[in-house]
Amino acid sequence: MRRYSLSYLMSRSFKGFSRNGLMSLASVLILTSCMLISGSFGLIIYNLYVNLHSLNELNEIVCMCNYDKLPDEQYAELQTRLTELPNVDSVEFTSREEALQLMREKYAQHPQLLDHFNEENNPFFEVYTITYSGSDQDATNLLFTLRNKNEFPEFRTVSDRIETANTLEKLKNTILWIFGGFMIVLVFISIVIIMNTVRMAIAARREEIEIMRYIGATGWFISFPFMMESFITGLISAVIAFGLQFLTYDYMIRLLTSDASTAGIITIIPFSQVWYWVALGFVVLGFITSYIGAKISLSKYIKV
Numbered sequence: 001m002r003r004y005s006l007s008y009l010m011s012r013s014f015k016g017f018s019r020n021g022l023m024s025l026a027s028v029l030i031l032t033s034c035m036l037i038s039g040s041f042g043l044i045i046y047n048l049y050v051n052l053h054s055l056n057e058l059n060e061i062v063c064m065c066n067y068d069k070l071p072d073e074q075y076a077e078l079q080t081r082l083t084e085l086p087n088v089d090s091v092e093f094t095s096r097e098e099a100l101q102l103m104r105e106k107y108a109q110h111p112q113l114l115d116h117f118n119e120e121n122n123p124f125f126e127v128y129t130i131t132y133s134g135s136d137q138d139a140t141n142l143l144f145t146l147r148n149k150n151e152f153p154e155f156r157t158v159s160d161r162i163e164t165a166n167t168l169e170k171l172k173n174t175i176l177w178i179f180g181g182f183m184i185v186l187v188f189i190s191i192v193i194i195m196n197t198v199r200m201a202i203a204a205r206r207e208e209i210e211i212m213r214y215i216g217a218t219g220w221f222i223s224f225p226f227m228m229e230s231f232i233t234g235l236i237s238a239v240i241a242f243g244l245q246f247l248t249y250d251y252m253i254r255l256l257t258s259d260a261s262t263a264g265i266i267t268i269i270p271f272s273q274v275w276y277w278v279a280l281g282f283v284v285l286g287f288i289t290s291y292i293g294a295k296i297s298l299s300k301y302i303k304v
Contacts, residue, residue, distance in 0.1 A: 023197040027233045028240065030193050031289060034186035035241035035282045036248075041179035042281070043249060046274065048172045051267050059133060061160045063146055065126040069096075070154065075126060078154055087134040087142055099124035125156065187289060194233065194293025198226050202297065223298045230294035234286025241282050246271055 063082075075093060082091045094102070100122050104114055117123060132142055139160065145151060146158045249271050256268060271278075 023193075023200055024229075024233060027190070027193045027197050028237050030186070031190045031233065031237035031286060032241045032244070034183070034190050034289070035237060035285055036244055037182055037186060038179070038285065039241065039245045039278055039282065040248065041175060041182070043245075043269075043274065043278070045172060045175055045179070047267070047269055048168055048175070050269055052168045052172065059131060059139070061130040061132065061139075061143065061146065061158060063128040063130065063152075063155045064157045064159075065128075065154055066156045067125060069126075074154075078152075079128065082128060082130060085142065085145065087132045087138045088130055089133050090131045092129045092131075094127045094129065096122050096124040096126055099127065187285075190289045191293040191296070194230055194290055195297045197233070198230060198294050198297035199300075201226055201229065226298060227291070227294050230290035231287060234290035235283070238279070238282035238286040242275075242279050245278055245282075246275070 075095075079091050079093050082088060097119065100114070100117060103124070130142075130146075132139060134142075143158065143160055146155065253268050253270070
């Protein structure tokens with residue numbers, strides 16, 4: 001194609017995009033919403049995966065003692081018994097005083113949360129953190145032993161990372177199903193909006209199209225501006241969605257890291273580590289959706 005022909009077609013594409021006004025705006029808004037929701041779900045799922053992976057790597061069992069305080073010698077004896085169990089690598093004991101101090105250090109920026117606690121009014125328990133090795137079956141056997149009240153009546157509760165990981169896994173799967181449903185609906189709506197935008201553009205330029213056909217213009221030459229209008233819609237939507245995604249994700253990070261109930265508990269991936277995947281996903285989604293919508297309309301109304 002000659003240079004002036006390409007510049008002519010590109011100029012026609014931008015003019016067509018601006019001429020369609022409200023329909024172009026509706027296409028951008030719907031497609032931007034689709035990208036923003038898909039990006040948000042994707043980031044949530046990825047953060048859940050990272051936290052789930054971290055939990056699976058921590059082969060730890062936490063044994064919380066009964067509230068009635070025991071003599072120090074019994075705690076030492078209990079630690080020795082735990083160390084001698086099969087597949088136990090290490091046992092770390094944390095007293096209730098140490099637990100309270102650790103929480104004060106952890107939430108140093110929010111001291112008011114723990115001001116009313118002291119040595120006499122301490123809500124924490126003595127805890128043994130057991131690190132183990134072996135297979136999942138070995139971990140199950142160890143849990144069964146620790147939860148046996150006849151062998152270890154000193155323990156109030158025994159919890160492990162596997163249970164927490166299973167809960168996160170179920171949450172991740174639920175979000176995936178919700179994400180899939182939203183995506184199908186929003187992509188369908190985006191395609192329909194783009195189809196209608198292209199259809200209205202074709203109707204507005206029907207006479208011009210007939211003249212181009214009469215003088216021998218190829219179907220590709222006629223359809224190129226309409227296809228480019230759709231791609232412009234997809235690209236603008238991707239840029240807007242990326243900016244909004246950055247702002248919302250940055251806000252959520254600041255909100256979660258400033259909240260005393262979640263700070264330090266969950267791992268949040270910085271946007272700087274995933275921005276290129278988000279940008280690439282938005283651009284690909286924008287172009288694919290725009291292409292499908294434009295292709296359907298062009299095949300139906302121009303017969304190219």
